[in-house]
Amino acid sequence: MSQPKKDYYEILGIDRDADDDQITKAYRKLAMKWHPDRIKDADKKKEAEEKFKEITEANTVLMDPEKRRKYDQFGLLDGEGPDFGGPPPGFPDLSEIFGQMGGMPGMGGMPGMGGFPFMGGFPGMGGMGGMGMNMGNGNVNKQSRTSQEYKVKIKLEEIFNGCDKQIEIPFEDVCGDCVGTGSKNKKKKVCSDCNGRGIRMMVRQLGPNMISQQQSPCQACEQKGWVSDGTCTGCGGKCTKSNKLTKTLHIKKNFDYQTKMCVREAGNYDSNSERKADIYISFKISDLEDYGLKLVNDYDLVLEHEINIWDAFSGYTFYYSNHPNKNKYAFKINEIIKSDEVKFAKKLGLPNDDDGDLKFGKLVIKFTYKYPKTVLTSEQLKNFLKEHNDTKGINKDEYIKEKFINPENDVDEKPRGRRSHSPDESEGNVSCAQS
Numbered sequence: 001m002s003q004p005k006k007d008y009y010e011i012l013g014i015d016r017d018a019d020d021d022q023i024t025k026a027y028r029k030l031a032m033k034w035h036p037d038r039i040k041d042a043d044k045k046k047e048a049e050e051k052f053k054e055i056t057e058a059n060t061v062l063m064d065p066e067k068r069r070k071y072d073q074f075g076l077l078d079g080e081g082p083d084f085g086g087p088p089p090g091f092p093d094l095s096e097i098f099g100q101m102g103g104m105p106g107m108g109g110m111p112g113m114g115g116f117p118f119m120g121g122f123p124g125m126g127g128m129g130g131m132g133m134n135m136g137n138g139n140v141n142k143q144s145r146t147s148q149e150y151k152v153k154i155k156l157e158e159i160f161n162g163c164d165k166q167i168e169i170p171f172e173d174v175c176g177d178c179v180g181t182g183s184k185n186k187k188k189k190v191c192s193d194c195n196g197r198g199i200r201m202m203v204r205q206l207g208p209n210m211i212s213q214q215q216s217p218c219q220a221c222e223q224k225g226w227v228s229d230g231t232c233t234g235c236g237g238k239c240t241k242s243n244k245l246t247k248t249l250h251i252k253k254n255f256d257y258q259t260k261m262c263v264r265e266a267g268n269y270d271s272n273s274e275r276k277a278d279i280y281i282s283f284k285i286s287d288l289e290d291y292g293l294k295l296v297n298d299y300d301l302v303l304e305h306e307i308n309i310w311d312a313f314s315g316y317t318f319y320y321s322n323h324p325n326k327n328k329y330a331f332k333i334n335e336i337i338k339s340d341e342v343k344f345a346k347k348l349g350l351p352n353d354d355d356g357d358l359k360f361g362k363l364v365i366k367f368t369y370k371y372p373k374t375v376l377t378s379e380q381l382k383n384f385l386k387e388h389n390d391t392k393g394i395n396k397d398e399y400i401k402e403k404f405i406n407p408e409n410d411v412d413e414k415p416r417g418r419r420s421h422s423p424d425e426s427e428g429n430v431s432c433a434q435s
């Protein structure tokens with residue numbers, strides 16, 4: 001009683017020869033759509049759960065080379081669980097689906113750089129497998145992909161207005177003289193100490209009829225299973241040479257500086273896996289101080305502004321002409337401003353391309369009083385208290401009228417969960433490009 005086969009490829013909407021990236025991309029897109037946590041409608045929840053189970057199962061099988069091979073060969077009957085190990089029970093968190101990065105990648109990404117990377121975790125976050133031992137056949141971790149991170153300085157103006165940014169990324173390229181083998185004859189030699197296994201079996205005689213076997217890493221080849229055959233003079237046996245990758249990054253207007261870009265297999269060459277590392281490009285804002293700004297909660301800009309007592313008590317208009325987005329703003333405050341009072345303006349912080357949906361952080365303004373430097377005579381005090389902001393030279397037409405909002409009265413301006421954890425964690429949008 002053969003029933004129609006479940007078509008995992010159809011479920012994910014991909015071709016039969018789709019590679020891991022295409023599978024992941026398709027899966028993530030569908031996971032975003034069908035994750036039960038995202039479905040509010042109770043009627044649809046059941047359907048979503050089914051769908052989600054299905055796509056997760058498809059992803060689990062297709063992303064595992066062995067399971068995929070078996071599936072391609074034998075297929076799967078409907079109703080039958082994948083007998084080669086299905087997805088874990090329950091629904092994985094979306095953050096799991098999107099790797100260990102906390103954030104969900106914006107679907108938009110960078111112009112001309114579409115696609116999702118990360119098959120194996122994130123730089124500096126483990127999951128890369130490293131060049132560990134392989135107990136099997138000496139085929140040492142050919143699959144493993146390494147990655148490296150590169151930080152690019154970005155200016156506030158570039159964030160708000162966009163730009164094309166030329167960057168040069170130094171990396172260790174494959175040595176052309178030895179094609180990355182470190183050998184004179186361009187060939188790797190199987191390590192004779194461990195027969196290419198990377199590990200050695202130590203046999204110890206414990207008694208007349210008793211031996212113990214112990215594994216230890218092979219020192220001769222540093223667990224690689226191979227050694228260079230005569231030292232390449234081009235690289236001195238290092239297998240690599242320093243090189244630079246030149247790239248132009250297209251920074252769009254209102255760019256989310258937490259975006260991570262990835263250049264696939266263009267970085268440091270690993271002579272073991274014979275692959276180049278993925279380069280993850282992240283951004284660091286370089287000129288906050290030039291604007292007297294500080295950054296909090298990843299996207300909120302904080303400005304300290306000193307005012308005269310007169311202004312604080314007489315209805316002050318703050319003319320702000322130094323916003324990095326080049327607009328000028330006038331904030332009229334019809335109330336007494338207390339010292340160290342904090343006000344904020346929505347949407348005048350940094351762009352946040354969360355989930356492909358552009359938002360902005362806040363501009364937080366902290367008002368501080370201007371105090372006299374020394375004790376004053378009563379005459380000096382009279383004069384001091386009379387000092388106030390002179391707005392005569394200001395062309396008020398150039399200013400956009402903005403309002404401050406009281407943080408306590410504003411409910412929808414809670415800090416976002418996604419950004420609230422440790423700032424050291426790599427997170428944010430990732431878009432990817434082939435080199």
Ligand SMILES: [Zn+2]
Pocket residue numbers: 191192193194195196197198199218219220221222223224225226
């Ligand atoms: Zn060895």
Ligand SMILES: [Zn+2]
Pocket residue numbers: 175176177178179180181182183232233234235236237238239240
């Ligand atoms: Zn060489």
